[in-house]
Amino acid sequence: MNLEQGVAEFLASLAVERGLADATIRAYRRDLADYLAFLDGRSPDRDLIDGFVADLHRRGWVATTVARKVAAVRGLHRFLIAEDLAEDDPSAMIDAPRPGARLPKALEIEETLKLIESPDTATPLGRRDSAILEFMYASGARVSEVVGLDLYDLELEDRTAMVMGKGSRQRLVPIGRHAVEAITRYLPDRRAALGGRPDPGAVFLNARGGRLSRQGIWGIVRKAAQRAGIAPESVSPHVLRHSAATHMVEGGADLRTVQEMLGHASISTTQVYTRVSPQHLIEVYVDSHPRSR
Numbered sequence: 001m002n003l004e005q006g007v008a009e010f011l012a013s014l015a016v017e018r019g020l021a022d023a024t025i026r027a028y029r030r031d032l033a034d035y036l037a038f039l040d041g042r043s044p045d046r047d048l049i050d051g052f053v054a055d056l057h058r059r060g061w062v063a064t065t066v067a068r069k070v071a072a073v074r075g076l077h078r079f080l081i082a083e084d085l086a087e088d089d090p091s092a093m094i095d096a097p098r099p100g101a102r103l104p105k106a107l108e109i110e111e112t113l114k115l116i117e118s119p120d121t122a123t124p125l126g127r128r129d130s131a132i133l134e135f136m137y138a139s140g141a142r143v144s145e146v147v148g149l150d151l152y153d154l155e156l157e158d159r160t161a162m163v164m165g166k167g168s169r170q171r172l173v174p175i176g177r178h179a180v181e182a183i184t185r186y187l188p189d190r191r192a193a194l195g196g197r198p199d200p201g202a203v204f205l206n207a208r209g210g211r212l213s214r215q216g217i218w219g220i221v222r223k224a225a226q227r228a229g230i231a232p233e234s235v236s237p238h239v240l241r242h243s244a245a246t247h248m249v250e251g252g253a254d255l256r257t258v259q260e261m262l263g264h265a266s267i268s269t270t271q272v273y274t275r276v277s278p279q280h281l282i283e284v285y286v287d288s289h290p291r292s293r
Contacts (some may be wrong), residue, residue: 035167106246118227124189131186138179140244143237165263176292251288
C-alpha cells in the first residue's frame with residue numbers, strides 16, 4: 001500500500017471509528033496533503049520528516065499550526081503501525097514546537113457593559129438577548145452550558161444556577177442582580193414565544209419556540225458587539241467568559257474560586273485539597289464581580 005492509500009484509510013478511520021467532526025477531518029486532510037506534497041513520492045524517514053517541519057517554519061507557519069500538522073503526521077504513522085500497514089514509525093522521535101498557552105483578549109469592563117447593555121429591551125427579542133448576555137457575563141458559562149440551561153436549573157431568589165459542564169459535571173454558579181432582573185423581564189416573553197407549542201424546558205428559546213442553538217448565541221453576541229461599536233471578530237461567547245473571569249480576578253477573587261466557578265477541568269485534580277464551598281464561592285462572587293450587585 002502506498003502512502004496516499006494509507007492517508008485515505010486513516011481519514012476514514014477518523015470519521016467512522018472515532019466519529020470526529022467533518023471540520024476536524026478536513027483539517028487532517030489538508031495537513032496530510034501538505035505532508036504528501038512535501039514528500040513528493042519519497043518514502044518517509046526521520047530526516048524527511050525533520051525537513052518537513054523545517055519547511056513549515058520557513059513558510060512562516062506559527063507554532064500552533066506546525067504542532068497541529070506534526071500531530072496529524074504522527075497520527076497517520078501510528079495508525080499505519082497499528083493496522084500492520086507499515087513496519088516502523090519514522091515520526092516517533094520528531095520534536096514538534098510546543099505552543100504557548102494563549103487566552104483570548106478580555107474586554108475592558110466598560111466595553112463589556114456596553115456589549116451586554118446594547119440590546120433593545122423594548123422588544124421581546126431584545127429582552128431575551130439582554131438576559132442571555134447578562135447571564136453569560138454573570139456566570140462565566142460556556143456557550144454549550146447556556147444552550148443546555150433549563151428552567152429548573154435556575155434559582156432566581158438565591159441568585160444561582162446549576163449548569164452542566166464538560167464530562168456531564170454539574171456545578172453551581174452565582175448570578176448577580178442584573179442577570180436575575182434581565183431573566184425575570186424575559187420570562188413572560190419566553191412563554192409568549194411558545195405560542196401553544198410544547199415547552200422544551202430550555203431557558204433561552206429561539207423565535208420558533210425551540211431551544212436556542214450555539215450558532216444562535218454566537219450570532220447574538222456578534223450583533224451585540226456591532227451595536228456596542230466593538231469589532232465583532234474580536235468578540236465571542238468565550239471572550240465574554242474569559243472577560244468575566246479576568247474581571248473577577250482583577251476585583252480580588254482568588255484563582256481557586258474562579259476555577260471552581262468556571263468549571264475548569266484542571267480543578268478536578270486538586271479539589272480534594274482546595275475545595276471551595278458554595279457559600280464561599282457566592283461571597284467571593286458578590287465581592288469581586290462587577291455585575292453582582
